[in-house]
Amino acid sequence: xxxxxxxxxxxxxxxxxxxxxxxxxxxxxxxxxxxxxxxxxxxxxxxxxxxxxxxxxxxxxxxxxxxxxxxxxxxxxxxxxxxxxxxxxxxxxxxxxxxxxxxxxxxxxxxxxxxxxxxxxxxxxxxxxxxxxxxxxxxxxxxxxxxxxxxxxxxxxxxxxxxxxxxxxxxxxxxxxxxxxxxxxxxxxxxxxxxxxxxxxxxxxxxxxxxxxxxxxxxxxxxxxxxxxxxxxxxxxxxxxxxxxxxxxxxxxxxxxxxxxxxxxxxxxxxxxxxxxxxxxxxxxxxxxxxxxxxxxxxxxxxxxxxxxxxxxxxxxxxxxxxxxxxxxxxxxxxxxxxxxxxxxxxxxxxxxxxxxxxxxxxxxxxxxxxxxxxxxxxxxxxxxxxxxxxxxxxxxxxxxxxxxxxxxxxxxxxxxxxxxxxxxxxxxxxxxxxxxxxxxxxxxxxxxxxxxxxxxxxxxxxxxxxxxxxxxxxxxxxxxxxxxxxxxxxxxxxxxxxxxxxxxxxxxxxxxxxxxxxxxxxxxxxxxxxxxxxxxxxxxxxxxxxxxxxxxxxxxxxxxxxxxxxxxxx
Numbered sequence: 256x257x258x259x260x261x262x263x264x265x266x267x268x269x270x271x272x273x274x275x276x277x278x279x280x281x282x283x284x285x286x287x288x289x290x291x292x293x294x295x296x297x298x299x300x301x302x303x304x305x306x307x308x309x310x311x312x313x314x315x316x317x318x319x320x321x322x323x324x325x326x327x328x329x330x331x332x333x334x335x336x337x338x339x340x341x342x343x344x345x346x347x348x349x350x351x352x353x354x355x356x357x358x359x360x361x362x363x364x365x366x367x368x369x370x371x372x373x374x375x376x377x378x379x380x381x382x383x384x385x386x387x388x389x390x391x392x393x394x395x396x397x398x399x400x401x402x403x404x405x406x407x408x409x410x411x412x413x414x415x416x417x418x419x420x421x422x423x424x425x426x427x428x429x430x431x432x433x434x435x436x437x438x439x440x441x442x443x444x445x446x447x448x449x450x451x452x453x454x455x456x457x458x459x460x461x462x463x464x465x466x467x468x469x470x471x472x473x474x475x476x477x478x479x480x481x482x483x484x485x486x487x488x489x490x491x492x493x494x495x496x497x498x499x500x501x502x503x504x505x506x507x508x509x510x511x512x513x514x515x516x517x518x519x520x521x522x523x524x525x526x527x528x529x530x531x532x533x534x535x536x537x538x539x540x541x542x543x544x545x546x547x548x549x550x551x552x553x554x555x556x557x558x559x560x561x562x563x564x565x566x567x568x569x570x571x572x573x574x575x576x577x578x579x580x581x582x583x584x585x586x587x588x589x590x591x592x593x594x595x596x597x598x599x600x601x602x603x604x605x606x607x608x609x610x611x612x613x614x615x616x617x618x619x620x621x622x623x624x625x626x627x628x629x630x631x632x633x634x635x636x637x638x639x640x641x642x643x644x645x646x647x648x649x650x651x652x653x654x655x656x657x658x659x660x661x662x663x664x665x666x667x668x669x670x671x672x673x674x675x676x677x678x679x680x681x682x683x684x685x686x687x688x689x690x691x692x693x694x695x696x697x698x699x700x701x702x703x704x705x706x707x708x709x710x711x712x713x714x715x716x717x718x719x720x721x722x723x724x725x726x727x728x729x730x731x732x733x734x735x736x737x738x739x740x741x742x743x744x745x746x747x748x749x750x751x752x753x754x755x756x757x758x759x760x761x762x763x764x765x766x767x768x769x770x771x772x773x774x775x776x777x778x779x780x781x782x783x784x785x786x787x788x789x790x791x792x793x794x795x796x797x798x799x800x801x802x803x804x805x806x807x808x809x810x811x812x813x814x815x816x817x818x819x820x821x822x823x824x825x826x
Contacts, residue, residue: 275296427458494525547675595617662717
């Protein structure tokens with residue numbers, strides 16, 4: 256489901272209950288289109304995410320960790336100037352549209368009380384977060400500046416008057432008397448047109464919600480009761496994630512029109528965290544690591560091209576003996592070869608004296624023609640060792656970059672710095688020069704900690720630096736080490752010398768999930784005691800060898816991975 260006006264209504268109810276009279280204690284902008292307001296309310300701290308992302312625009316309390324830029328963006332600085340320490344008075348939705356108004360009271364530089372409004376417009380690629388002075392209706396700042404050339408209807412720049420977006424068509428299903436609608440025209444429409452009718456007549460209703468309401472209306476005669484009950488459920492939510500074969504949906508309550516496995520959550524914010532966890536994270540990694548990803552892809556392409564050329568050279572070297580044979584035959588029958596000849600046919604004593612045509616240069620003597628063939632033979636023979644050596648190096652480098660790319664696919668934004676530092680240490684990227692005389696030693700980020708059903712800790716390294724630290728320095732020799740078989744992936748450590756079968760399977764699932772085989776079934780995962788893991792001298796970060804392992808098979812399960820992130824409550 257998209258974050259439509261109906262879901263917005265439900266989220267606003269939840270946020271008003273949770274954040275009422277809360278105080279802003281921290282303001283951060285970790286990503287270009289997203290702001291985090293940390294609000295202290297009811298003796299608890301809530302990180303409120305305001306997202307103007309073109310694909311994932313939403314508002315929610317989030318518990319997903321994020322990394323802040325070294326220098327705060329201008330919009331974050333403006334919010335700190337005006338909203339630091341402000342009290343949240345209320346959150347209102349404009350009818351059933353995807354526009355929210357967060358009203359704050361704060362004191363200005365002179366200590367006078369002022370009313371400020373943070374408007375969040377959840378409108379796809381036109382989404383925005385806008386701070387206005389409520390008394391003057393002037394825009395103080397906004398996350399996306401929009402000039403006249405981009406939008407003729409509205410001028411969205413600091414100092415301009417705030418103009419609301421064009422009003423949504425249809426009625427507000429939460430406040431309108433439903434009897435006023437022409438329901439006879441609805442029932443006269445074809446099935447496909449009924450969905451469009453509902454979307455046209457109700458504000459903020461996505462296609463998924465319209466299909467759901469249409470489904471409920473099919474089996475009931477009392478249409479007014481059905482529609483009334485449908486809208487009431489957005490005030491009495493059962494946050495639901497429906498996971499189908501190819502797609503998943505988040506809804507405020509179970510939708511009868513959707514098929515799949517259902518999971519329920521305590522709050523809508525928890526549901527949204529679960530749904531957007533990887534979608535938004537992948538996008539953030541793509542944004543922050545764009546240059547890094549581009550570099551690695553280029554290196555992979557270069558290595559693949561180089562490997563093809565080397566294979567072609569090696570194939571050509573297979574004909575080296577042909578040159579030697581021709582040289583030997585020319586030397587044997589030298590007297591039968593005359594100067595100025597361009598070719599000669601001689602018996603091949605290596606092939607039952609079958610005739611062999613040999614090309615000659617008419618510019619040199621017969622003996623020098625023979626020498627020329629021996630030189631070509633020797634050159635190709637000498638190249639074989641060099642080509643094999645280069646192929647081995649290129650294949651190793653290609654495997655290395657494919658491993659790095661696989662790590663980026665499972666990385667969080669904070670993991671990118673480790674990967675960049677590793678590529679700099681390996682000489683692939685140039686480190687940025689700092690003004691300091693002595694460069695500070697790079698601090699490797701910590702691996703992620705998971706908890707088996709019985710409470711046993713399971714550590715997962717997300718990149719080569721973390722993998723090395725985890726396996727070679729932090730793990731006990733008797734701990735159990737896991738890794739997908741012959742596929743790039745994370746090092747996984749079970750913090751126990753004798754884990755239960757369930758814990759072993761759960762750790763194997765983590766190893767499969769945090770690997771290039773994430774979307775595969777029956778993934779082979781090797782496991783062995785840490786003391787049997789060895790790192791060859793001079794090996795790249797993350798590379799280890801082992802013998803005597805056992806292998807289990809598992810199918811990666813995202814829901815299990817999320818469950819293992821939480822420490823189980825002990826009875």
